[in-house]
Amino acid sequence: MTIQSKLVLYLLVLFYPVIAVSQYSETYSCSGGLLGVVLDYDQQTCTSQCNGNYQINVTTGVGPYTFSVTGPSYTSTLNVDSNLCPGNYSVTVTDIGQGINCVHSFEVLELSPIEYTVSVTNTSFAGLCDGSAEITLTGGVPPYYYQWYDSDTIPIPGETANVIDDLCAGTYFVQYWDHTPPCGWGTGGCGTAGSGLNVVAVTVMDPLEISVMAYPETCPGNCTGSLNITVTGGSGNYSYNISVNEYTYGTHAHAYANNLCYGGFTLVVTDDAGHSASQWVEIYLVGIGWCVPVIHNETCQGDCNGSVSFNTFYGGPAPDSFSKNGGITWQTSNTFTGLCPGNYYFVSRMTGYNPNCIFPLGNYSIQPGASNSTSTNFITACDSYTWLNGQTYTANNSTATYTINNAAGCDSVITLNLTINHSSDIDTFATACDNFTWYGNNYTASGNYTKSFINSHGCDSTKTLHLEINSNAGVEMVSACDSYTWIDGITYFDNNNVATYTLTNVAGCDSVVTLNLTMNHSSPGNISVTACDNFEWYGNVYSTSGTYFKNLNTVNGCDSLVTLNLVINNSYNSDTLATACDTFIWYGTTYTLSGMPTYGYNTENGCDSIITLNLSIENSNYLGEDVWACETFTWIDGITYTQDTTVSLYYTNSVGCDSVHTMHLDILQNSQTAMSATVCDNFQWFGSDYTSSGTYFHTLTAENGCDSLLTLNLTIVNSSNTDTTATACDLFTWYGTTYSMSGMPTHVYTAENGCDSIITLNLSVFHSSNVGDYVWACDTFTWINGATYYQDTSVSLYLTSVNGCDSVYSLYLDILHSSIIDTTATSCDSFEWNGNTYFTSGSYPQSFINEEGCNSIITLDLTVNNINTNILVGENELTAETAFAQYQWLSCDDNFSIIPYQTEQSINIDSSGNYAVEITENGCVDTSSCVYVIGVGTPELIQKNNITVFPNPTKGVFYIITDHICEDVIINIYSVDHKLVQTENHKHKQQIPVELIGNIGLYFVEIMTDGEKTIFKILKQ
Incomplete structure (x- = not known):
């Protein structure tokens, strides 16, 4: 029995009882x-x-x-x-x-056949059961049913969904069917088309895994590297591809590659199911490590003392032999000394490994040293000059020299060219009477005076004036008291400023002296004073009579004696007491308030005296009282008054003053009023509601403020209230009034006792209905009568409402129609429709409301033509991915100009630059991005001997060394597909470290310096 037969039998037993057909039911009426x-x-x-x-x-x-x-x-x-x-x-x-x-x-409907698609997720690692499979069904009659089986066709418990997880590598089966009995079952004999039970085999594989053993190149240039490749997983029958050759070994799981040069390669392994795996592989160069040499240029021209030292090697062993001339002569020292300016090519070898294998160390340059220099120091000085050598020169000199180091550390010889000029000192002597004028200055006193100037040699110089002044005039200032005798023998008693006297000084000049005399006089005095109590004189206070003296200096400096004859008289102070009612008169002044007034007077000795009055004023009381009383009033005098009157009461108040209390009395009278009333039901009187007959009293306040008594004699007569009930359709007439709505109307009438009486009607009015239902519907409408209408119509229903009233319900129907519209469009790249932008072909429905207000659908059948503008980069060749189109290749560097005759899918590139292609397909035109092609048109890559790049391969950091200091260095790094991945700019550099930031792989390094371009290949491991 086949696998399929076994599975069908299993499902017949397990699932057939639950399979049911699909039924459709439609209910309609006419x-x-x-x-x-x-x-x-x-x-x-x-x-x-x-x-x-x-x-x-x-x-x-x-x-x-x-x-x-x-x-x-x-x-x-x-x-x-x-x-x-x-x-x-x-x-x-x-x-x-x-x-x-x-x-x-x-x-x-005819059932469409069941179609399936299967997707498989392989295991992520060999031996790990994390694979999965999914089957997707279309057609037939959903829902669908599933059962998964292992490789032995045994059902896997619980796996009845379309997805199964946690699968190990192996083959599995899935059986599926829809919601109809399998064709050929039961009656009908449908066969196998469209429905039924189906079996699909599903294979889950372990992933392809690559293990590579790489053997290095043993000497630069001999390409002795090799690979030993082992592959597991996948479906077998592997093919192998690396970037230098292709190897296919049938069903083998091993591959070998020989004769490989050092560098990096991408290894791709593909099984016969089309699954691929890749791995980056590197062939290393066995040999020395890499080294950044220490370079010392020549110090000064002609020294030839440059040196290059290869001290430290990284990433490998250090060589044991070195040469600076390509291997002609060798030395064991790693330092080369005594080098003159120039370019040197250094190589090395490891004699214990392979003495015939030479490892390049690179090109390096020794730069010329700085030149020695000479110069002359021209100096002009006055009198003396101290130079760089520390010596002081007082005469001209043109032979002295001094040697220093210049900025480069080389000798710089300086020669002194010195000119000494001298300054000048001149003395001048002069004698004069009174004053002397020299260089514009007037001198009136003897002394030594100097004047600075620049002499003809430009040196500071000095003239000195030795001056003697002999005076011939003077004034003698004199102050004296009372009298003064001068040199002329005359005694003066008054001021004098005209007397003169002539003398001859030692210099023989006339000297006239003028007297300026100020005469001051003494002034004795006598003062008599009479004072009260005390007297202050020159800072002293005197309180007794007597004679007092004081010596004074006048303003002119002469002594004066003053005598004071003093008489002291005493003043007097006294107090007095007084008490009065209301007022008090004292020394002609009337006082109404208590206080301490004073009175001043002169005693017989002429001194002021003061008497103080301690005064107490008490007040009498005068009280007037106006009184209004009803009927009677009893006052404070104990008397009851019944008529209007005025009464006064005299008394002495608490402070002993006479007082008067007067009353003005006005007697008012109370009032009484009686009233009678007969009313219906109740009576409102002064805020009280009275419902029974009787006599009632109420007291008011009259206008005069006295009580006013009101008496009410009340008779209450009762009215009557009754209810009645009525029910009607639409209208009801009661007591001449027609009512159309439910309510509780009332009717008022007069009873036999004369009181109004009320009858209340509890009325319920129910309404017949005549309702018009105006309806607009799209396409169809089903009304309350259960009928569905497809055209305009008017229909009425005659009904009896729950309250028993006749009603009419009418439908006025207007049928509107929806719309279904198809439209077609073709566009390049994208198409905008109803506010949406579409980038792919397809059918796009859009709902809208048509002119009649019905929901409608317009469907856009859109064809979008997109052009694939990707460019495949080959060796010296570019190819457009899109086939069977029209092409025109362009030069991006020449403003996208057309490259003549280049209209094929591929173009051969013979020079570096940026290229693009314009593609025309299905009436659409698009242009690709520019692709930069580097290193084309040269037999290898451009290299110049004055630039060295190392180490190569590199772990990430490599060095660029030039043979001289470059003003500007531009470094561009490109990937193997010619994309710019890194750029750097450097100034005034000879040795530049560069960190390659990309992933491991092969790169092109473009170096631009001194207007020239150099390109290297470099491998990042």
Whole structure:
């Protein structure tokens, strides 16, 4: 028994009892619901088979009924039948009793075959059970059913979904079916098309895993590297591809590659199922490490003392032998000394490893040293000058020299050229009477005076004036008291400023002396004073009579004696007491308030005296009282008054002053009023509600403020209130009034006792209804009568409401129609439609409201032509990915100019630069991005001997060394597909470290300096 047979048998036993067919049922009516029909039909079918069926049941009608069913090559008058082929059918049910024909249609659909797609996720590592598989079904009749099996066709418990997880590597089976019995089961004999049980084999694989053993190149340039490749996983039958050769070994899981030069390669392994795995592989160069030498240039020109030292090697062993001339002569020292300026090519070897294998160390340059220099120091000085050598020169000198180091550390010889000029000192002597003028200055006193100037040699110089002044005039200032005798022998008693006297000084000059005399006089005095109590004189206070003296200096400096004859008289102070009522008169002044007034007077000795009055003023009381009283009033005198009067009461108050209390009395009278009332039901009187007859009192305050007593004699007569109930449709008339709404109206009438009486009507008015239902509907409308309408119509229903009133409900129907519209468009790249931008071909429906307000659909059948502008980069060749189109290759560096005759899918590149292609396809035109092609057109790469790049390969950092200091260095690094990945700019550099920031792989290093371009290949490991 085959796997498929075993699985079908298993499913027949396990699942067949639950399989059911799909049924459809439609209920409809005609002629306003007078004829109702239920149509049941079965859509089940198999390709090229006619096994559909139907059943018609009448739910509303009179009968008898006839039936007619027509379709593709089919006619039946039965209400139940089968063997229907796929297609559209018309059903006519006739109610002979009512004369109604009811027509309806239905469609029997042909089931589409079940189609499947399977996706598999392989395990992530060999031996790990994390694979999965998924089967996706379309067609048939959903829902779908699944069962997964292992490689031995044993059902996997619980795995009945379309996805299965946690799979190990191996083969599995999945069986699937839809919601119809398998074709060929039961009646109908559908065969196997469209539905049924199907089996799919699914294979889960371990991932491809590559293990590589790389053997290095043993000497630069001999390409002795090799690879030993081991592959596991996948489906077997591997093919191998590396960037230098291709190896295919049938079903082998091993591969070998020989004769490989050192560098990096991408190894790609592909199995026969198309699965691939890749690995980066590097062939190393066995030999020395890499070294950054220490370079010392020549110090000064002609020294030839440059040196290059290869001290430290990284990433490998150090060589044991070195040469600076390409291997002609060798030395064991790693330092080369005594080097003159120039370029040197250094190599090395390891004699213990392979003495014939030479490892380059690079090109390096020794720069010329700085030159020695000479100069002359021209100096002009006055009198003396101290030079760089520390010596002081007082005369001209042109032979002295001094040697120093210049900025470069080389000798710089300086020669002194010195000119000494001398300054000048001049003395001048002069004698004069009174004053002397020299260089614009007037001197009146003897002394030594100097004047600075610049002499003819430009040196500071000095002239000195030795001056002697002999005076011939003077004034003698004199102050004296009372008298003064001068040199002329005359005694003066008054001021004098005109007397003169002539003398001859030692210099022989006349000297006239003028007297300026100020004469001051003594001034004795006598003062008599009479004072009261005390007297202050020159800072002293005297309180007794007597004679007092004081010596004074006058303003002119002469002594004066003053005598004081003093008489002291004493003043007097006294107090007095007084008490009075209301007022008090004292020394002509009337006082009304208590206080301490004073009175001053002169005693017989002429001194002021003061008497103080301690005064107490008490007040009398004068009280007037106005009184209003009702009927009687009793006052403070104990007397009761019944008439208007004025009374005074005299008394002495608490402070002993006479007082008067006067009353003005006005007697007012109370009042009384009586009233009678007869009312219905109740009576409101002064805020109280009285409902029974009786006598009631209320006291008011009259206008005069006295009580006013009111008496009410009240008689209460009762009215009557009654209720009645009525129910009516639409209208009700009561006591001449017609009511159209429910409510509680009242009617008032006069009873026999003369009181108003009220009758209340509890009225319920129910309304008939005449309702118009104005309806606008799209395509169809089903009303409350159960009928569905497809055209404009007016229909009325006559009803009796729950309250028993007749009602009419009318439908006024307006049928509107929706729209279905198709439109077609073709566009390049994208298409904008109704605010949306589409980038792919397809059918795009859009809902909208048409002019009649109905939901409608417009469908855009869109074709979008997109051009693939990717460019494949080969060795000296560019190829457009898009085939069978029109092409025009362009030069990006020449403003996208056309490259003549280059209209094929591929172009051969013979020079470095940026290139693009313009592609025309399906009426659309697009241009690719520019691709930069580097290193084309040269036999290898451009290299100049004055630039060295090392180490190569590199772990990430490499060095660029030039043979001289470069002003500007521009470094551009490109990937193997010619994309710029890194750029750097450096100034005034000879040795530049560069960190390669990209992933491991091969790169192109473009170095631009001194207007020239140099390109290297470099491998990052």
